[in-house]
Amino acid sequence: MTDKRFHLAWFCNALPHGWMNGKAAPWSGNDILDWQDGSFLIDMARNLDRAGFDYIMIEDHVAFDQMAGYTARLDPIAVMPLMAQATKNLGIVGTLSTSFYHPYGLARLMQSLDHVSHGRIGWNVVTTSEHEAALAFGGIEQPKHDERYEIADEFLDVTRQLWDSWEPGAVVANEETGMYVDREKVGIVEHEGKWYKTTGALNVPPGPQGRPLISQAGSSDRGRDFGAKWADTILLSTGGQNSPTVMKEIRDDIRRRLALIGRDPDSVKILFLVTPMLGDTVEAAWDRHNARYYVSDEDAALRLPGLSHMSGGHDFSQYDLDAVFKPIEIHHEGHQGTFGNFLALADGERTLRKMIQDSRVTSLDLIGTPEVVADKMEEAMEIVGGDGFLIQSRPLTRRFIAEITDGLVPELQRRGLVRKEYEFDTLRENLLAF
Ligand SMILES: Cc1cc2nc3c(=O)[nH]c(=O)nc-3n(C[C@H](O)[C@H](O)[C@H](O)COP(=O)(O)O)c2cc1C
Incomplete structure (x- = not known):
C-alpha cells in the first residue's frame, strides 16, 4: 500500500x-x-x-x-x-x-x-x-x-x-588524554569569494x-x-x-x-x-469567508500601498476599483513570483477590487x-x-x-x-x- x-x-x-x-x-x-x-x-x-x-x-x-x-x-x-x-x-x-x-x-x-x-x-x-x-x-x-x-x-x-567542517567523531571528550576536540577532524574553512570572506572553523559542533x-x-x-x-x-x-x-x-x-x-x-x-475557513456548516463557513474577504473601500485603501510596494513602486491608487483591470506588465525588482500571481488575476473581466479579493482568497x-x-x-x-x-x-x-x-x-x-x-x-x- x-x-x-x-x-x-x-x-x-x-x-x-x-x-x-x-x-x-x-x-x-x-x-x-x-x-x-x-x-x-x-x-x-x-x-x-x-x-x-x-x-x-x-x-x-x-x-x-x-x-x-x-x-x-x-x-x-x-x-x-x-x-x-x-x-x-x-x-x-x-x-x-x-x-x-x-x-x-x-x-x-x-x-x-x-x-x-x-x-x-x-x-x-x-x-x-x-x-x-x-x-x-x-x-x-x-x-x-x-x-x-x-x-x-x-x-x-x-x-x-562551515556546517560540514566538523567530521564525525571530532568531539572526543576523552578524560584519559584530556582531549575534548580532535582538532585533526575540524576543517578550517578558507573562503574568499566575490561577496564573502571567512577563514576559520565553526566553533559550534x-x-x-x-x-x-x-x-x-x-x-x-x-x-x-x-x-x-x-x-x-x-x-x-x-x-x-x-x-x-x-x-x-x-x-x-x-x-x-x-x-x-x-x-x-x-x-x-x-x-x-x-x-x-471552517464552519459548523458549509453555509456558516462561506458566511465567515465572505465577511472576511469582502474588500471594502477602506480595505482597498489599506491594500493599495502594499501592492505598490510589492510592484517596486507602481502607483495602484490611480485605478478605479470597480473598472475592469486591463492586463499590464510591470518589470520590478521586488517579490516577482508573488506579484506575478497577482497580475495574472487580470483576466480582462476582473475589477481591481475583485483581484484584491481573489488574491487573498484561500x-x-x-x-x-x-x-x-x-x-x-x-x-x-x-x-x-x-x-x-x-x-x-x-x-x-x-x-x-x-x-x-x-x-x-x-x-x-x-x-x-x-x-x-x-x-x-x-x-x-x-x-x-x-
Ligand atoms: C509562503 C511565503 C512566505 C514568505 N515569507 C517571507 C518572509 O518571511 N520574509 C521575506 O522577506 N520574504 C518572504 N517571502 C518572499 C519570498 O522569500 C521571496 O522573496 C518572494 O517569494 C519573491 O521571490 P521570487 O522573486 O523568486 O519569486 C515569502 C514568500 C512566500 C510565498
Missing part, C-alpha cells in the same frame, strides 16, 4: 496577531499585545506540536515599513528557543535574511539553535527586497533581484562549508541534524533554481489562481530542476500555501466543514502528487488555530492523510519520513 500521507506546516505571518484592517479581529480576545512576550506564539506552537505539524515557519521583515504594513514584530531568533522549549517534536523554522547577516554568524546561530532544540531548527532563507531594510542597516539600496540570489548562492555555499533544515519561498525562475539547489522544503503560493493543475505544474517544474542537478526530487518537500476554496475541507485537500494532493500544505490564518487567533488543530487535523488523521504521531526526533527525519 502506498503512503498517501502529506505534510502540514504553519505559516506564522499575521503578527501582531488578532489585528485586522485596523481593528481587533473577532475572537482575538483582549490580548492583542500578547505576542510581545511570546506567550501567544508559545501557545500556538504547543497546539501545532499536539496536532503533529512538521513545522511552524516564522515570517520576518527586518525594518519598519508603514506602507507594506510591516510595522510591529519580534525578531524570530528571540522566540525560536522559547517555542522549541515549549514543544517536543514541532520543527521551528525562522526567517533570516542573507542581506543582513554574515555567513559565519548565521551558521553559528543556526547550529546553536539546532542543539538547544534537539534537532528541530530550520532556516527560511530570504534575500530581502525592501529599501527600508537597506537604509536601516546603513546601506543605500538593496541589490537587484537576480544579484540578490547570486549573493545568496555564495552565502549558502559558505554556511554549508554539528547539531543533531548535521545541518539545519533549509526552507525557501522564491517562485521566480531564479528563485526556483535557488530553491532546487539548496532547500529541503519549498513554500509556494499560487495566489488566487490556485488549482490542483497549476500546483502540479509548478511542483513538476521544481522536481524537474532538482533532477537536473542530481538531487532526488523526493528529498525536497514542496508545500502549498492555503487558508482554510487557495483551493478550502471553505466548509472539516469533512468538506479534508475532501478538497485529499483530492488536490492526489492530483498534485504531494507534498502537503502550509496553512496560514488571517486573522491569526487562538480560535482559528484550534479550528485547524482540533477540527480539521483530526478529520485528516481519521482518513490516514496526516501523521497521528511523530516517528522521529528531528525535523528533517520527520519531513523525509513520507
Whole structure:
C-alpha cells in the first residue's frame, strides 16, 4: 500500500496577531499585545506540536515599513528557543535574511539553535527586497533581484562549508588524554569569494541534524533554481489562481530542476500555501469567508500601498476599483513570483477590487466543514502528487488555530492523510519520513 500521507506546516505571518484592517479581529480576545512576550506564539506552537505539524515557519521583515504594513514584530531568533522549549517534536523554522547577516554568524546561530532544540531548527532563507531594510542597516539600496540570489548562492555555499567542517567523531571528550576536540577532524574553512570572506572553523559542533533544515519561498525562475539547489522544503503560493493543475505544474517544474542537478526530487518537500475557513456548516463557513474577504473601500485603501510596494513602486491608487483591470506588465525588482500571481488575476473581466479579493482568497476554496475541507485537500494532493500544505490564518487567533488543530487535523488523521504521531526526533527525519 502506498503512503498517501502529506505534510502540514504553519505559516506564522499575521503578527501582531488578532489585528485586522485596523481593528481587533473577532475572537482575538483582549490580548492583542500578547505576542510581545511570546506567550501567544508559545501557545500556538504547543497546539501545532499536539496536532503533529512538521513545522511552524516564522515570517520576518527586518525594518519598519508603514506602507507594506510591516510595522510591529519580534525578531524570530528571540522566540525560536522559547517555542522549541515549549514543544517536543514541532520543527521551528525562522526567517533570516542573507542581506543582513554574515555567513559565519548565521551558521553559528543556526547550529546553536539546532542543539538547544534537539534537532528541530530550520532556516527560511530570504534575500530581502525592501529599501527600508537597506537604509536601516546603513546601506543605500538593496541589490537587484537576480544579484540578490547570486549573493545568496555564495552565502549558502559558505554556511554549508562551515556546517560540514566538523567530521564525525571530532568531539572526543576523552578524560584519559584530556582531549575534548580532535582538532585533526575540524576543517578550517578558507573562503574568499566575490561577496564573502571567512577563514576559520565553526566553533559550534554539528547539531543533531548535521545541518539545519533549509526552507525557501522564491517562485521566480531564479528563485526556483535557488530553491532546487539548496532547500529541503519549498513554500509556494499560487495566489488566487490556485488549482490542483497549476500546483502540479509548478511542483513538476521544481522536481524537474532538482533532477537536473542530481538531487532526488523526493528529498525536497514542496508545500502549498492555503487558508482554510471552517464552519459548523458549509453555509456558516462561506458566511465567515465572505465577511472576511469582502474588500471594502477602506480595505482597498489599506491594500493599495502594499501592492505598490510589492510592484517596486507602481502607483495602484490611480485605478478605479470597480473598472475592469486591463492586463499590464510591470518589470520590478521586488517579490516577482508573488506579484506575478497577482497580475495574472487580470483576466480582462476582473475589477481591481475583485483581484484584491481573489488574491487573498484561500487557495483551493478550502471553505466548509472539516469533512468538506479534508475532501478538497485529499483530492488536490492526489492530483498534485504531494507534498502537503502550509496553512496560514488571517486573522491569526487562538480560535482559528484550534479550528485547524482540533477540527480539521483530526478529520485528516481519521482518513490516514496526516501523521497521528511523530516517528522521529528531528525535523528533517520527520519531513523525509513520507
Ligand atoms: C509562503 C511565503 C512566505 C514568505 N515569507 C517571507 C518572509 O518571511 N520574509 C521575506 O522577506 N520574504 C518572504 N517571502 C518572499 C519570498 O522569500 C521571496 O522573496 C518572494 O517569494 C519573491 O521571490 P521570487 O522573486 O523568486 O519569486 C515569502 C514568500 C512566500 C510565498
